[in-house]
Amino acid sequence: MxxxxxxxxxxxxxxxxxxxxxxxxxxxxxxxxxxxxxxxxxxxxxxxxxxxxxxxxxxxxxQEDEAEELVGPTTKIAYKDGVPGPAAIAFARKAGIPVEDLRTIQTPKGEYIAATALSPGRxxxxxxxxxxxxxxxxxxxxxxxxxxxxxxxxxxxxxxxxxxxxxxxxxxxxxxxxxxxxxxxxxxxxxxxxxxxxxxxxxxxxxxxxAFVMPDVGTRRHTIRKALDRVCRTIPDARWREDHDLVDKMTHMTEWPSVIAGDFDPTYLTLPEEVLVTVMRDHQNYFAVEDTSEKLAPHFLAVLNTAPTPEAAQTIRYGNARVLRARFNDARFFWDFDQRTPLSDRVALLENVTFQKDLGSYARKSERIAVLAARLGTMAKERWLVLDLEALATAARLCKADLTAELVKEFTELQGEIGGLYARHQELGDTVADAIYDHYRPLSTDGRIPHTAEGQLLALADKADSIAGMFSLGLEPTGSKDPFALRRAANGIVKILAESNLPLILREVIEATNASPEVAVKMHSFFAERSEFYLREVREQAYDVVKAVLAAGSEDIRDAATRADAVTAVRDSEDFAAVSAAFKRMKNILAQAAQNGIWEKGIAPAPAVDESLLTDPSEQHLNTAAIHLARRVTGLRAAKEYIGALEAIATLRPQVDAFFDAVMVMDPNEAIRANRLALLSRVLTDFSGIADFSEIVTAG
Amino acid sequence: MTAAPSKPLTFQQLLFTLQRFWADHGCVLQQPYDVEVGAGTMSPDTFLRVLGSKPVSIAYAQPSRRPADGRYGENPNRLYRHTQMQVILKPPPVNIQELYLESLVAIGIDLTQHDIKFEEDNWEWPVGGAWGVGWQVMLDGLEITQFTYFQQCGGMDLDPICGEITYGLERIAGFLQDVDSIYDIVWAEGFTYGDMRLAEEEQFSAYGFDYADVPSLWKHLELFEAECLALLSQAQSFEKMDALTLKRFPVLGAYELALKCSQMFNLLDARGAISVTERVGVMARIRTLVVGVAKAYAAQQTAAA
CATH class of the missing domain: 3.30.70 (Alpha-Beta Plaits)
Incomplete structure (x- = not known):
């Protein structure tokens, strides 16, 4: 049924x-x-x-009736001379069956009475x-x-x-x-x-x-998409701007959806597109419409929860357009009002905007960001990055000034972007404007990073300042509690370092904050977590690959990402898997030797191998091959040709296999044994620079 | 549902019609409260009556002052003082949404000719320890009503909870009459909203932004606060009062003093006299008063019962 x-x-x-x-x-x-x-x-x-x-x-x-097997007392207790006693009667009652239906069963502990209890299905x-x-x-x-x-x-x-x-x-x-x-x-x-x-x-x-309800969500979503397409076709050369979240929202806000198109006065197009789109999408649930060159067109699409007659559609269109006009008017009022106080005059007003009570106002924060950005910028410039340090300094000084603007108070989600737009309007130059515009980015792990080097540096400085400041007060995130969104800030830093061309590494960003040694240690482990998160969730690398590459170096996240790509590319080849397994074996042997007090060196630095003590041909072959290979791998690594390097390492497989087939590392002769351990140690050291292969999980 | 009138209602007809509608549905009509409030919710007819288990059906218009929203009468959509029509139903009837939709029909909105949506919008007044869940009601893209199921007030769980319907009268009148500026709304035949209120908007915007004397405002705030706190401290000993003293103890007076503080705060805020750092502290002080009054009111009801 x-x-x-x-x-x-x-x-x-x-x-x-x-x-x-x-x-x-x-x-x-x-x-x-x-x-x-x-x-x-x-x-x-x-x-x-x-x-x-x-x-x-x-x-x-x-439900089907359910049979349950119950075991009762021993037969000896239950029966006296073959006659059921009180124990048998009680057990039969418990099972819900007549006494004569009791059975006896043999168990290793003796003979017991048993019953099949039937519980009727409900x-x-x-x-x-x-x-x-x-x-x-x-x-x-x-x-x-x-x-x-x-x-x-x-x-x-x-x-x-x-x-x-x-x-x-x-x-x-x-x-x-x-x-x-x-x-x-x-x-x-x-x-x-x-x-x-x-x-x-x-x-x-x-x-x-x-009864005018489409109960199936998929049907409604499809209906809305089709209606958006159809209504949009009534506007020449227009298409609606894809917005999956808004389609979803409107699907869940309607029972019988339809779509109307409306217009707004093209003079509003002089307002920034960001503001217009925010009003339409976030405040009014309207889809924006663009022309063939992807520029915003003076129309909107609204999803209705009704099926209007043509006259009603006219009324509804008129009403929605009227609301939009009022909202755009407000935005224009705020825009014009804000221009009376240029960004440079707003910096002083930031004295009254608290960032955090112990870290002071946004004026203080802006000063710290400027110092930090200058440090990072200088470092990057020394490494030949083309960079406008003066523009970076201006952007850093002004980046928070829009927090005092009426338009930002109205559209808080546009902080930064509005500052950037004002900077452009106030002719502070594209470099300054772009950097301010982008400095809150990336807004999520999927979001884009700032476009320009100056924007990237400003974003790093802003985020690193927040993290260092909050950590110094002991306000690091715990569990699900992260009121200052520091994880997002750290994710942003990792993403910028990984996906930009900035010649900087995590350690340098941490050092540039001038954090105390204790705070720096906490920041390092916080960033290590975030790096792992980035490689796994954003780059979608397997858990073991991430562990392997981070074990070989975690400061340069861009390099770690490239190494992870290389490991993922070769990990399924048979030779690589075999070599990984062999490396794990080597590491275990060394670890065990260290535990037994036979080997005290760890795996690095490797002691010299005494070739005269290499008695077996297989160990001589391994030694020779490893020495040759190490030179090649070092060259490939320096050229960041990680796949080539890994493939080269995998060619060591015959020698490694032969070695383990022929030789007992733990030779009774102490000198030979120490020499073999040294050989393994050197092989591991030489070939673990890209990833610690012993972390790679291999089949079997 | 009644037939829609053909000619759009004037501002005063809109008010009459809503009052008549809710009176016909069992609400007692109350007059606007005569102390400055920022929203109809702050009137004791809502804020205090929602407490306790006594059923309430009440409706009233409430002029609501928000000094920071003043625009010297120059902005067609924003006002220093607007008018809310407030309906409080405790406990909320099961057909409260249907009743509300009928009230729209009564004021001339033919629902078949429009698009109406209930969009999630939860309400919160932290200073009053009050919050609720509900919707903003969107009519052809215009927010015309805030619809809230009050859950807590004065930091206390409400039982039964209450339904609160807050109509934005200027918005609705502007919509019905199809005018782009609030000031063009026909208030009564021959009189516009501007005729009746523009001077007030101009002068109170100027007062709030430019003239209000900051040291005096602080002094007023402190005086009102001190008197309110003194009353609240006496309210600690209800159990020692005889029935008459208890009944006459002016918790309602304490509430007016708390509301005065809130208004002083709003003026200081509009005047730009409260730094962000101070802001949190002053709000906490007012919260102490408002929540204190709510608790005293509840205690007085319990003690008198």
Missing amino acids: DFLFEIGLEEVPARMIASAEAELLKRVTALLTRERLISTTTAKSFSTPRRLAVLISGVAAR SAAEVLTAELPKEIASIYWAKNMYWRAGKPEKFVRPVRWLLALLGTEIIPIEFGGYTAGRLTYGHRVLHGAAPVAIDAPETYAAALEA
């Missing part, structure tokens, strides 16, 4: 719907599986702002009525509320109806003061308040469609 369950709700926040829909489906399926009411799952879920629903096929009407209705309310109550919501007196339950928004059908039968599940029936509700306006009766689960979607 099919089971249909729907929770009717007042409008659920769009951001929470998708995960709740998935969770409800998971919970209901798990419950039915656990309760032996389904074997294979054919399940579908639905959601709109006003409902979550699941439809599950192949649900049994009741009906699906019984199970669901008893268990489903608990599952509903356990759904996770980012923000919950009470709505009934006495606070009997918490949920995302008030529950307004429940529907539960198994086949054509109602299952009277109770939650939130409602008992499930077969009624649901259609679109508030297009269908109105009359309930919609569902006869059988499989008619659910069609019945709702008839």
Whole structure:
């Protein structure tokens, strides 16, 4: 049979719907599986702002009866002269069977009485009525509320109806003061308040469609995309700007979506595109429209939760355009107002804007950023990076000034960008403007890094100052708590160093902050974590590869990323895998020798190998091959030709294999043994500069 | 649902109609509170009545002053003082959303001709230890109402909770009458919003931004604060009071003093006299008063019961 369950709700926040829909489906399926009411799952879920629903096929009407084998007391205790005693009678009662049905079984400990207890299966209705309310109550919501007196339950928004059908039968599940029936509700306006009766689960979607609700999320998303395309075609040479997040949001804010296009006065296009797009997207949920050269065009697309007649569409278009005009007017007012105080005059106003109470105002922070940026910039310039240090200094001084601007107070998400736009408008030069514009970047691990070297250095300085400052106060992130977003700042630094051409490494950035030695140590380990995160999550490198390359050097993250790429490229070759395994064996032998006190050197620096003590031909071959190879690998490494270097190292396989086949490293002769350990140690040292291969997990 | 009127309502008709609508649905109509508040929520008819278990159905218009939003009457969309229509329903009826939509029909909004959405928007007044979850109601892209299920007030869980509907009257009137400037709204036949209020916007913007005497404002704030704190300290000993003294103890007076402090703070803020560093501290002081009053009010209700 099919089971249909729907929770009717007042409008659920769009951001929470998708995960709740998935969770409800998971919970209901798990419950039915656990309760032996389904074997294979054919399940579908639905959601709109006003409902979550699941439809599950192949649900049994009741559980199979369950047989359970019980073992009782020994036969000797249970029976006296073949007659069941009190113990046997009690055991039979417990198992729920007549005494004469008791059996005896042989166990290693002797003969016992046994019984097959039958627990009758419960009906699906019984199970669901008893268990489903608990599952509903356990759904996770980012923000919950009470709505009934006495606070009997918490949920995302008030529950307004429940529907539960198994086949054509109602299952009277109770939650939130409602008992499930077969009624649901259609679109508030297009269908109105009359309930919609569902006869059988499989008619659910069609019945709702008839009541102007598309219950399937995919269908709504598709409808919105098609409508955006179609409506956009009515505007010559225009296309809507792709925005997956907004498509998603509007999918979860509508039950019966449609799209209209509207226009705005082209004179607003003199305002920065960033501001216009933010107003449209973040404040009004509108899609921006661009022309064929990807420039913003004076139109917008709005997703409606209705199917308007042509006249209504006209009214709605007019209304939306009116709101947008007011918002753009405001933005223009703020833009003009802000120009009365140039950025350079705003620096003084930063005295009144606190960065952090013990670290002082943003004026102080700007000064620290300037010093830090100058240090990093000078270092980079000495290494022949083309750089405008003067522009960098100006940008550093002005980068936080936009925090006092009205437009930033209105659109906080545009901090930095607005500063950059003002700098350009106030003719401070492109280099200064670009650096300020970009200095909060990257905003996420997927976000882009600043375009220019000056922007990259400014971004490094700003972030490193925050980290060093907060760490010096003991305010480092702990667990899930990271109120100052220092992990994001550190991720940003790692990403910039990895993806820019700046000739700088992590250690230099940390040193440039002038952090105390204790703070620097904490910063190093914090950045080590972030580097590992970067290689794994952003570069998608395997766990063991990341460990291997970072063990060989973690300061130069760009180099570590290149080495990781190389290791990933060759790791599946048979020779490389064999050599990795052999290296691991070498490391283990050395470690064990060190533990037994036979070897005290660790693996580096390697002591000299005495060739006269190499008795076996296989060790002589390994020694000769390793010496030759080491020269080649060093050359390739210096040229950063890591794949070539790794392939070269893999050619050592025959000699390594032959060595381990022929030779016992732990020779009874102390001198020979020490010499062999020295040979292994040197091989490891010479060939672990790209990655510590012993970290590589090999099959078998 | 009633038929939509053909001619758009004037500002005062809008108010009448909403009052009539909610009165017809069982609300008691209250007059605007006569102490300066930043929002209808701060009126004791909301802030204090939501406490406790006594059912409430009340509606009132509340002029709300936000000195920092003043624009000398030059900005067509922003006001130093705007008017909120506040509806408080405790406990909220199950059809509260439907009632609200009917009220829109009553003021001439034919829902079939418009696009209406309930978009998540949670409300919070940290100074009052108050928050709730809810929506901003969007009509053709315009936020016309804040709809909140109050969850906490004065740092105390509410039980039952209450539904709060806050209509932005200027916004709605501008929408109905299709005017681009608030000042062009027809207030009554022959009178515009500008006729009635422009001078006030001009002068109070100037007062808040340019004239208000900062040392005096600080002094007022301190005086109001001290008196409020003194009352709150007496409110610690309700259990020692006889029934008459308890009943007459002016918790409501203490609340007015706390509201005065809040208004002084807003003026100082508009005047640019509060640095960011000071800001947190002063807000904490006002929070002590407002939350203290809420707790005293709840204690008085309990003690009197």
